[in-house]
Amino acid sequence: MNADFSKPYDPKATESMIYQQWLDSGYFNPDNLKIKNPKIQNYVVYMPLPNVTGTLHMGHALDNTGSDILVRYYRMKGFRTLWLPGTDHAGIATQYKVEKELRKEGASRFELGREKFIERVWKWKEEYGGIIIDQLKKLGASADWSRLRFTMDPDYTKDVLSAFVHYYEKGLIYRGERTVNWCPRCGTSLSELELEHQEEKGSLWYIKYPLIDTKHEIPNTKYIIVATTRPETMLGDTAVAVNPNDKRYAKFIGKTIRLPLTNREIPIVADLKIDPGFGTGAVKVTPAHDILDFEIGGRHKLASIQVIDERGKMNANAGSYAGMKTEEARKAIVERLASEGLLEKEESYVHNITICYRCGHVIEPIPSMQWFLQMDKLAANALKTVQSGKVDIQPENFQKIYFDWLENIRDWTISRQLWWGHQLPVWFCKNQTGSSNSQFLISNKNLSAEDFVVSVEKPATCPICKNCDMIKSPDVLDTWFSSALWPFAGLSESDRKNYYPGNFVSNARDILNLWDARMIFSGLEFMGKPPFQNVFVHGTILTKDGKRMSKSLGTGIDPLKYIDQYGADATRFAVIWQANGQDIHWDEAAVMAGRKFCNKIWNASRFVLERSGNSKFDLPLQTETQNSLTPQTEADKKILAKLAEVKKQTERYIETFEFAKALQNLYDFFWHDFCDIYLEESKGQIADEKTGSSTQAILRNALVESLKMLHPFMPFVTEAVYQNLDERSNQFLMTTEW
C-alpha cells in the first residue's frame, strides 16, 4: 500500500487493506511459512471458542489480543506458529436465543417440533454464527482461518461421539436416576458449574413435626421442630435428620415422625452432614428435591418422593396441591400449617437461590434419569498434571481454584434435555423396551444395559432383538463435553501428528474449570499428553466504577465501537495497557492514548524516512548492517544500548505473558528515548558531515527494530509503516525475522 505520511495516521483507510494482504499471503497458516531453521519448533495457541451466539465483547478483545501478541511474536521468531480458531455450538445458549426469537413470533419449539427447530437453529447459525469471526478479523487476529472449525462439523461430531463411546466402553459413563439441578425454563439438567447464585430475601419457617411416641418413652415432647425455606417440598420428605453428636436429639434417633399434611410416617436419622448450629439442628430430608438430601437419602436408604415436576409445578404426589406452582403451594402449605397450629414461627431470612446461568430461572432440583461421567480418575490425572508442572496455570493463585474443584469433584452430568447439540450415541431397542416413544425411554428407570447399545453409527440391525428400527436417545451432550475435546478434535488427523500438543490458552477465570480443566483431562485421556503447557487466566474487564459489564444491565462496552472510531491498534493498545493481571476498571482514556501512540509511530517514521532521503531502507535490514552500526556520539551510544536492552526486556515480558509491562516499556522507549531524545538530537547530527550518515543508519535501525517489537501489539500501523519504508520491498513485517 502507499501511505500518505502528510496526513495523520488513518486506521480506517489502512486496516482492512492490510488485513486483506495478510490473508492473501497465506501466512496465518503455518504450513505456508518459509521456515529456514531445520530444527523447527511449533508454537500452537488455542482460541477460546466463541459461542456462535456471541458478538465481540471486551473479554474476547482481551483473550484474543493476548493470543495474537504471542502468535505474532513466535511467528517472527521463526516458529511454526498456529493459532487454531473455532466456534462453539453452545447448546443451551443458542437454543435459548432461538427460542426467544420464536417467542417473539408467538411460536415455541414444541409447536415446531424437534426437526424443524434444529433446522431453524442451523439457519440461525449460518446467518449469525460467523459474525464474531469477522469481528475477530477486525481486531487483527492472525488465526489460521483455513482451519476454522465448528463443534458440530461432521468430523468434530464424530470425535465427540467416539469420545462418549470410549468412556462408555471403559466403564466411566453410566446412566442413572439422581436428583439433579434442573432448569424448568430450559427443560434440562445442568452441571454444577452451570449454576449461578443470587441473594434473595426469603423466610425461614419453623414447622412442628409430630412425634409418634406410642410407648411414651419421651415424655414432654410432642414435636420436633424443623426449619426450612421450602415448605412445599415437605410433601416429599422421607426423613428428619439430626447430627449424631447433637445431644439434644440423641434420644430421637430411630424414632418416627408423622409428616404433617400427609400423615406419612418417616424416620429420624442421624447424619454427620447436618449442622447442629443451623435452625433447630433438625432437618427435613427431601431426597427428590435437594441434592444434599439425595446424598443423605442414599446413605440411609430413604425413598425419594417427587412432588415437583420438570416444569416447576406440584405433581400428583402433592395431592390437593397438584398443579400449583411451587410458590403458590408454598403459600397454601404455610397457611394450612398455621391453621393446624403446626407453624412455630416465621423468620425473615436472606439466602442464596440458585439460578440457571443462561436464562436466569430458578433451579429446581428434581430426580431424573441422566448420563454421568465418572470423574475420580480423570480428575486425579488432571490434578497431577498441574501439580507436577507439566501444565502451568498463571497467575498462580488460580491453581488453588483448579485444585479445589478437582479434589472435591462430583460425577459430571453430561446429558442435557435440549434439542440443539450432539445427540447421545445411544440406541434403544424398540422391542426390548416395548416402546417407540423416545421421551418415555429417557425417563424410564427400569431400562438396563440390555435395552440399548452405545455406538457412533446407528446399528444396521438391532443387536438386541435383531429386527427393530432402533431409536436414538433424544438427549444431547453438555456443550462443554465437546469443547473439552477442542485441542485435538479441532485438528485434522494429520494435523494432530504435527500440531498436538500445543502451547498456550488464555481465558477469563470463569471457564478455568468449565473448560481448561476438562481440556486437560480430555487431552490426557485421548492423546496421552496434556493439550498445552500454559494456561493464562487474565483479569476481567469491568466498568470504570468496578461493575460487571453486561448487556442486559446496559453496562457493556462494545470494543467494535473503538475499532471503528479509533482503530484496532488503539483498541488493542488500550486493552493490553490496562491488563496487568488484576481486574480492569475500563478507562476509555487508554484508547485515546493508543490512538495518539499510533500517530506518534506514524510521524516518527515519516521523519526518519524523510531524513534518510526516502527509500533508503534496504529491507529487511541485514544483520551485518546492524552490527556495523558505529556510534559516534553519546546520544548514539545511548540509544543503541537502550534499544538492545528494550529488546531483551520485551522478549522476556512476552514470553512470561506480561504483555502490559512489555507494551508500557516499549511505549516509554519509543516515545521518550527514541522520539523525544534521540530524534531531536539527530537533527543536529544529520546536519554535521561527520555524523550524518551514521546517524541516519542508526535512525533507520532503531525505527525498524521498534516496529518489529511493536508489531505484535499494534500490527496494523507497524505493518503499514514498514511496507512504506522501502518501495522495492514486498516484505511483510508480520513475517520479518524478529
Add this chain to the structure above:
RNA sequence: GCACCCUUAGCUUAGUGGUAAAGCGUUACAUUGACAUUGUAAAGACCGUAGGUUCGAUCCCUACAGGGUGCACCA
C-alpha cells in the same frame, strides 16, 4: 461460613524494605515543529484504618473496614 485477591496522585493503574511512577486531567512556558494527536517544566499521594516486626515499611506480620472472586451452600 471458609479461602484467596485488591485498597497508592482528581480518575484509571504500575512499583519498591530506605518516604513513590505512568496514562488521562490540571497549571505555566515554549513550539507551525516529523507530530491538527508536540516539547519542557510545575502542582498534585503522610501509598484504606489500627497495631506489631525492623535502625527504617507503602512494601513483611496481625486485626479491622470497604470492594471483588472462588468454594460450600445452612435445609
